[in-house]
Amino acid sequence: MEADPAPSSAEVEQRYLDIVREIRGAVKVPIAVKLSPYFTSLAHMAVQLEKAGAQGLVLFNRFLQPDISLERLAPHSVMTLSAPAEALLPLRWMGLLHGRTKAHLAASTGVYDAPGTLKQILAGAQVVQMASALVKNGVPHLGKVLQGVEEWMDRRGHSTLAEVRGTLSQKEIADPGAFERAQYVHLILSQNV
Secondary structure, X not given: OOOOOOOOHHHHHHHHHHHHHHHHHHOOOOOEEEEOOOOOOHHXXXXXXXXXXXXXXXXXXXXXXXXXXXXXXXXXXXXXXXXXXXXXXXXXXXXXXXXXXXOEEEEOOOOOOHHHHHHHHHHOOOEEOOOHHHHHHOOOHHHHHHHHHHHHHHHHOOOOHXXXXXXXXXXXXXXXXXXXXXXXXXXXXXXXX
């Protein structure tokens, strides 16, 4: 996350692309880039990273959020685990990017359970990362998540994740912005005020 006001957004983005191209030229293994949601044009950047040689995009990197200690009058670093509500931002972008880039998409941040996993897959995720849930619940939690995914698939008659991956993405919609605006209006109108 660039904090220096001197480089332009184009310069920062070019730095990413140069690094991916350099790594692509040096290794034969697949390259995945963990992105920040703070790009001015994230969809454009995703396509450019794919062209530069990235085969995977991870949505999103969580930066440390510094706090201030009022007792010590100094910056204070705090490690805060993600929360399920944070999965909405990657979910939105998963649905927007699926089918618009050939890069495999990995969901990261806020996924804790089978429903959260399934939502990301329905939006287009190839992979779902789950770190905070495992820190809180231990590695055996993965068994519960897998069981929940399998039960959901069985109830709906699906045998593979490929059958449902991306079925709720916006890849077939000509104007994703219009779709999002319609969803926003529907949400506002459906609230009991």
